[in-house]
Amino acid sequence: MxxxxxxxxxxxxxxxxxxxxxxxxxxxxxxxxxxxxxxxxxxxxxxxxxxxxxxxxxxxxxxxxxxxxxxxxxxxxxxxxxxxxxxxxxxxxxxxxxxxxxxxxxxxxxxxxxxxxxxxxxxxxxxxxxxxxxxxxxxxAMGPPLTHPLPDAGKFFMIYTDIEILNHLNSIPKGFINHTTWEPQNLPLIALSREDWDSHQLVPWTGPEPVWIELTINNVDSSGHPFHLHGFDFYVIASYEGKGGWDYYNPFKPSRPPRGGPFNLKNPVRKDTVYVPPWGYVVIRFLADNEGIWALHCHILWHQASGMVMAFQVLGDEHKGLSNNIIGLSAEQLCMN
Missing domain, CATH: 2.60.40.420 (Cupredoxins -  blue copper proteins)
Incomplete structure (x- = not known):
C-alpha cells in the first residue's frame, strides 16, 4: 500500500x-x-x-x-x-x-x-x-419460476458471523461464526471421530437421512461477506442489507418477522456463493443429500484464514463422523502417508 x-x-x-x-x-x-x-x-x-x-x-x-x-x-x-x-x-x-x-x-x-x-x-x-x-x-438476480413448489425445510440452522479484535487473542483480527473461530487440525475431520475434534470445529450434523436445510446467515459486520458452500447448490430465498442496527433475522422467533419481507419461494436464484450484506442477513435452502463434511466459509481469503469457516456433516453418523466408512478411512491413510 x-x-x-x-x-x-x-x-x-x-x-x-x-x-x-x-x-x-x-x-x-x-x-x-x-x-x-x-x-x-x-x-x-x-x-x-x-x-x-x-x-x-x-x-x-x-x-x-x-x-x-x-x-x-x-x-x-x-x-x-x-x-x-x-x-x-x-x-x-x-x-x-x-x-x-x-x-x-x-x-x-x-x-x-x-x-x-x-x-x-x-x-x-x-x-x-x-x-x-x-x-x-x-x-x-432471480431464477426462472419454479416448476414445483420449493420443499419446506426439515431442519433450521442460524449463524452469526463477524471479524473481531480481542485482547485475549493478542488483538489479532479473527473471523468468527457464532462463538467459534476455525483453525485446522493435523488430520482432516473426515478421518477422525467427533470426539477427537477440537473446539475450533463448528460442524452441525444434518442427520442420517437426506433433509431440506434452511440456513440463516446473519452478518454482524459493517461490510459484506461472500459465503461459499462446498458440495451443494442452494436457493437464495432472502437477502437483506441492514440499516446499521440490529437488522438480523432469527427463524426461532416467529413473533419477529424478517425485516426484508416475505421469502421468495417463486423464482429464487440458485447459487453456491452468496454475498451476505452488511448488518443484514441471507436465508438459503438446500437439500442435504451429498454425504461428507462440507465447508461453509467467507471467500475473502484473509477472512477465511482468520477463522470465518464452519462445516456441515451431511449423513453419516453423528458420533463417528465419517471415519468408519471408505471415505474416512482413505482420507486417514492418505494423511498418515
Whole structure:
C-alpha cells in the first residue's frame, strides 16, 4: 500500500488488448478469482445477455452492457454481442473494483482499469463511446419460476458471523461464526471421530437421512461477506442489507418477522456463493443429500484464514463422523502417508 510518505514507483507497461470480430456473438464466462473484493465488468457499446451464474444455474436476464458486482468465487455466464451500428468501431473493456473493502486511500491502486477491444474489421474506426451504462445487478438476480413448489425445510440452522479484535487473542483480527473461530487440525475431520475434534470445529450434523436445510446467515459486520458452500447448490430465498442496527433475522422467533419481507419461494436464484450484506442477513435452502463434511466459509481469503469457516456433516453418523466408512478411512491413510 502506498502513502504520501512512502510512494510506490510503478513503471508504465503496455496494456493488453483484445481483437474480436464484432459481427459474431460470444459466450463469456467471467470468474472472480480474486481474494479481496468484487468487480464490475463493462463493455459500453455491447449487448449482454446474462444466462447463468455460479455452477451453471439459469437466471432471468434483461438488456445490459455491464455486469456486477461479482464477488470472490462468483461466476457469471453471458452472451456478448453488438448492434450493427458499432461492429466496425473499437471499444473498451472496463473493470472496476468494488470500493467496499478499501477503507483507506491507496495511491498505488487504480480501481478502474480499461483495455482496448479492437474490432476485427476492414472498416475499423475509433469512436468515442457515450453509451449509458445499464448494469445487470447480480445481487438482485432471480431464477426462472419454479416448476414445483420449493420443499419446506426439515431442519433450521442460524449463524452469526463477524471479524473481531480481542485482547485475549493478542488483538489479532479473527473471523468468527457464532462463538467459534476455525483453525485446522493435523488430520482432516473426515478421518477422525467427533470426539477427537477440537473446539475450533463448528460442524452441525444434518442427520442420517437426506433433509431440506434452511440456513440463516446473519452478518454482524459493517461490510459484506461472500459465503461459499462446498458440495451443494442452494436457493437464495432472502437477502437483506441492514440499516446499521440490529437488522438480523432469527427463524426461532416467529413473533419477529424478517425485516426484508416475505421469502421468495417463486423464482429464487440458485447459487453456491452468496454475498451476505452488511448488518443484514441471507436465508438459503438446500437439500442435504451429498454425504461428507462440507465447508461453509467467507471467500475473502484473509477472512477465511482468520477463522470465518464452519462445516456441515451431511449423513453419516453423528458420533463417528465419517471415519468408519471408505471415505474416512482413505482420507486417514492418505494423511498418515
Amino acid at each position: 502506498a502513502t504520501h510518505g512512502a510512494p510506490v514507483d510503478c513503471s508504465k507497461i503496455e496494456k493488453p488488448w483484445l481483437l474480436l470480430d464484432k459481427q459474431f456473438r460470444y459466450r463469456v464466462r467471467l470468474v472472480n478469482v480474486g481474494s479481496l473484493t468484487g468487480i464490475s465488468f463493462t463493455i459500453p457499446d455491447s449487448e449482454m445477455e446474462v444466462i447463468q451464474v455460479d455452477g451453471g444455474q439459469p437466471v432471468i436476464s434483461h438488456r445490459a452492457n455491464s455486469v456486477g458486482i461479482l464477488y470472490p468465487a462468483e461466476r457469471v455466464d453471458f452472451v456478448l454481442g453488438w448492434p450493427k451500428s458499432v461492429i466496425d468501431a473499437n471499444t473498451e473493456i472496463v473493470i472496476e473494483l468494488d470500493k467496499e473493502y478499501f477503507l483507506r486511500p491507496n495511491f498505488a491502486l487504480t480501481p478502474v482499469q480499461s483495455f482496448l477491444l479492437g474490432a476485427e474489421s476492414v472498416n475499423q474506426q475509433t469512436t468515442k463511446n457515450e453509451t449509458a451504462i445499464i448494469r445487470f445487478n447480480l445481487r438482485e
